[in-house]
Amino acid sequence: MISTNFTGVVSTKRLIKQTLSMIILMFALIGFGATAQASIEVYEFDNPSQEAQYKGLIEEFRCPKCQNQNLAGSDSQISQDLKRKTYEMVMAGQSDAQIREYMYERYGDFISYKPPVRPSTWILWYFPPLILLLLVAGWLLRTKARDRKQVTTVQATEGTQQTATTHNSELDKVGANLSSEEAQKLKALLKEHSNKDLSNKE
Amino acid sequence: MSDPIMSKSQFKVWFLIPLIVFAGLLIMFFMRLGKPTEVVFDNALNRPVPSFDLPLLSDPSKNMTNADLPNTPFLINVWGSWCPTCIVEHPFLMQLHKQGVPLVGVNYKDEVENANGYLADGGDPFLFSVRDYSGSFAIDLGLTGAPETFVVDSKGNIRQHIIGEVAEENWQARIEPCVSLLTELGNKKADLDSPDTVKSIAEVCK
Secondary structure: OHHHHHHHHHHHHHHHHHHHHHHHHHHHHHHHHHHHHHHHOOOOOOOHHHHHHHHHHHHHEEOOOOOOOEOOOOOOHHHHHHHHHHHHHHHOOOOHHHHHHHHHHHHOHHHEOOOOOOHHHHHHHHHHHHHHHHHHHHHHHHHHHHHHHHHHHHHHHHHHHHOHHHHHHHHHHOOOOOOHHHHHHHHHHHHHHHHHHHHHHO | OOOOOOOHHHHHHHHHHHHHHHHHHHHHHHHHOOOOOOOOOOOOOOEEOOOOEEEEOOOOOOEEEHHHOOOOOEEEEEEOOOOHHHHHHHHHHHHHHHHOOOEEEEEEOOOHHHHHHHHHHHOOOOOEEEEEOOOHHHHHHOOOOOOEEEEEOOOOEEEEEEEOOOOHHHHHHHHHHHHHHHHHHHHHOOOOOOHHHHHHHHHHOO
């Protein structure tokens, strides 16, 4: 009894000790992380809009060395330099467009994740909306044409519902100006489709 | 698709489209397998060397400008004593120096003592080196990292951009043909800006 209690106390003490050391280590790591963070970027801005401009731009520009990262996410030499350059240009009161132009001039359009609108990039910017417009237009035209066709078929079916004989005589009249073979084919087709529409309706 | 006039064969063609698109993509992706995925930044090409006014490494009191560059085709090599690949390529640069290839060094983001110590240890293959401590000249060159090498023609236009080290292999295959063509054109005093010449240079100086 006593011995088990004793070991229990010991293990609790050990647990507390371990937890304490863990907590100390954690704080030490947090402190270390904070200082490491602080040593990377210490840019000061005159106003929040400059900071927002800077942050927006380094999000937008690509790191030339590590090509699937942006400047904001990269810590390579060239990224640090380009970030500093961006900061300097922001502080000098240059506009987004001017800073972008500076980067395009030296590194080409690929430096930005947001390509500029130029004749060479028109296809990139305007092709998707254009094809969307074309598709919507095509779809509209198609549905309109189909609606018109449906109206005529419905009229024909109404006729069939009233009297089968009228419908038959109507069918006889259709294709009077065709050869007998063609007329038969047409009749067969019309019959098939009017029946289908009927069954769909019911 | 409820168009009653549309025949069955037309339906089949429509259904085939996704398959055709898929096959096309498959071919496209297959062709790119194993090819380099890095995009090469070559905006510096076919333009004059960006203007610079930088201190000389061997004598920081003296500044060098574009006017001090050689009149013959030469290589600009961006290096730093901190850069491991530069150390790897250095012996080959010494070899080129012995062959008489003009090299201009850009000491990139380096400390003077370290840079001079590096050249004292491994030899100095450069006609001269300028000090780009801030890295701003490198940005004007469109640098992505060290080492990088630029081939410049006799009129001071950049014609080739080599990312990474220069070694026997790419010297023989890529760089030497470019340098010898530029030398030949320089000797003939050819018009380097005429579209035909630019095209033939671009073909060789890939």
